[in-house]
Amino acid sequence: MTAPLRLFIARVRAWLGSAAQDREFAQELQTHFEMLAEDYVRGGMSLDEARRQARLKLGMASSLASQHREVRGFRILDDLTQDLRFAWRLMLKERWFSAAAIAAIALGIGANTMGFTIINAAFFRGFAFEQADRLHAVSWRPDRGFRMRLSFTDYQEWREQAQSFSAMAAYQFGAINISDDHAPPEQTQGSWVTANHFDVLRQRPLLGRTFAAGEDQRGSEPVVIIGHQIWTNRFGRDPNIIGRILRINGNAATIIGVMPERMKFPEDSELWAPFVPTDAQLAREVRALSVFGRLKDGISKQQAAAEIDRIAQGARAAHPDATKDVIGGQVETLIERFLGRAVKPMFITVMGAVIFVLIIAIANVANLLLSRAMYRAREVAVRCSLGATRWRVIRQLLIESLALSAVGTLFGLAIAAYSVQVFDNAVQASGAPYWLRFTIDYRVLAYVAAIGVATGTLFGLAPALHVTRNNQHETLKDGTRGATGHRKAGRFGNGLVVAELALTVVLLCGAGLMVRSFVALYASDPGFQVEGLTRMQLQLPPSRYPTAESRARFFEALEPRLAEISGIKSIASTTSVPPLNDEQWRIVVDGRPIVDEERQPFIGTATVTPNYFDVLGVGITRGRGFVQTDGRPGSENVVINQVMADRHFPGEDPVGRRIRFVQREDEPEPVQSWRTIVGVSAPFLQGDSDAAFRTPMVYVPFQQDTPRTSSLLIRSSLPPATIMSAVRSAVQAVDADQPVFAIETVADVFANERVIYQIFSTLFGVLAAIGLTLSAVGVYGVMAYAVTQRTQEIGLRMAIGARRWDVSWMFLKRALIQVSLGLGIGLPAAMALASVARFRLVEIEPTDPVTLAGIAAILLAVALTSSLVPVRKASKVDPLTALRSE
């Protein structure tokens, strides 16, 4: 052990055992004293004189004890303990003041902690795999949209060529039907994966094993790995599950493993089976695989991205025909890949908002402390004149504010823990990805500790510096409170209030615009009758229903059975349950010139049975709706919606015009024949949320392009469970292995779409309310302080003839100026931020006058209300008392 370390440890031990050491030292001194006195007596002194002399010779016991402590321990720690004790006593003594400060800190830090928890979950923690930050997704960069999958051939070539990755795997995620002899068939979500899937992830199974190399080759024994949910729900956590047979889309496979509970990668997979490419899937144009890989150690994402792009450019040069719609290759982190870039601004906006709330809280508490510091100026001056250094006084004031901040932080953490729980539940219920869980972990705690200290220092420093800068002699001499220092502090306090108000304006703008867009998005008439509509999904596996004709036959057989169910008023089959529709095709209008088919506009498409519009309760505004014969050869007709008519046939009659779809490369069935528009439907909410569900639509007869995945749209007053069992028996009377799933009322579909906006609007509303409350307290504090400071002045003014109203106006004017400055700074700042953030301001311009006027009104009302009490107090000042008072 080195000498300094040894010394340090000795000192720490001495400091920790300080009381015992003090006792020992006192004992030692006592012995010394007795021996010394004894020697003096022996020398001929009287006992009293001997004691007196001994005491002189030895030195003052109390001062020796403190010196001893200083030598053996850490003086600064002793001082800190003392300061802390003092701070604690002060906190208890000024209970109301402390409560106000602690509440402000708790709100600021609580909100901030929650914001950071959200960011942390989404951007720092991510997936629970070993070294998950090395895992990256690889994809084509398309000319439109974010990413495009790879073909099996691409995957093989890229994996071969890429040197930046230690391993690469591929999967195809989708709905999978499972059945066996024990339980009814059901539909689940699963992935077809390359055999190395779990090796690349470094994921161990809960039971059994993962796929062995070669199990994704043609002709190998069919095997499957199930997720924890299937194991629990379907097999009752049977420990002997390994080796059992499960039919996957009708084909028997042996269960070889079970995944642990929180493993659903990719997406929300509940089941994994080897991906064995069919002949069709070997084609370069069939891009069906999502690819991810593990970067080699020391390789950065940029290096990998550069290499992948190089490989992609090589593939484009070698196969120009098959790569018309892609412009390069790209590498993304898994978080970028699965969270989507759209969510990122939303989360960052939340973080920005909570930081604003924290700044407002800090400004507020700094203001409170500043006005209190004025009252303490005398105490400080006395201490300074008694020899305390400026640093010593600042340190003590800082410790007081840090103690306040510590208590506030603890309360804030409690608030955050609760709100994070609520937020997590809400987000989970809205169908967030399985790995995105909002919890307070060590990173969050470290962050909270850091901002707690930073907060305490920030709001404590300004008043501490200010008070200690004052000339002590002035303060001591001068009993009145009109010194220049106070005026300076007053100006600083006013500045803080204006800053608070400005930040509040920004928050209010954010919240206001979000709520307004939310209302604009959902409060408007959906255009169809939502109540009494239920949907159910059906997916016909391609192994048994390979063609549109075979699928059409299934529905032909199903329809009469469904019609027999009593209690169901009407039923339609469709690919699109409003307001959702994610299918889009490029279209060409007959007679219009086109340059490049690949550059034609995208139009939403939905495949529907003739009674679709009747079931929804949507009218046909022009031409006619579908009839049974539509879609048969010779009547390839379509219906378009009003949005499409307005946008693509302005001032023309679309009925009778012809359109065709541009053939897509991954769609083997031909779609490019001409189709005639026979009618225009009234508009209703349909499409995607980015376009406020106001997307141009083309409706295609179900009979013509019977899809693999479709929904039954049912109008009935029966409860969903009753409909479910009736429809299920009808479906299984046609095909015993065919499940139905995802039964939901359309009202619930709507609610689910809204919930994420609702969550974020609520969050913003709450944050803005907190900011507003804090600002109100700030305005009140500064005003009340000013009134107290200027009582004498008020008295004087009234004595020389000022009326009560003049006095009130003197202070109200100040509040008005503060609000105007706050608005003047806050509104342009909010505009600037909104135009940068472009945060889903659906149909609401950042300069929306209703929102802005509302905010100005709210702020004015709040500021005036909170200055009311101090202003009343000022106008009630009795001139005689005020002038006499010191």
Place this chain on the structure above:
Amino acid sequence: MGESKSDILQGTLDLMVLKTLDAMGPMHGYGIARRIEQISEEALQINQGTIYLCLIRLVQKGWIDATWGTSENNRKAKFYAISKAGKKQLAEEAKNWERVSGVIERLLDLAPKRS
């Protein structure tokens, strides 16, 4: 406090205590203080309490060890003894002292220069 007399350098007191313990064996604080005063023939009047500040420092540095014992008059007293590290330190500081005092001596012996 007679500053001119007792305001001795900290290092000097350390050296004196170490040397005393080295020469006399284990002693309590009073004994050490008495001993130093006797040796200095009462020229060095220290505030005896300060000896303990020096002792705790030396204990923490590991140069001396402290144990509770009983004094000649049956009083409970803490006895200090020099440790191995202390002896090494003593040798080093003694050498240092000699060198410094030699230099000082030679300096003081210089005859004043007449201008």
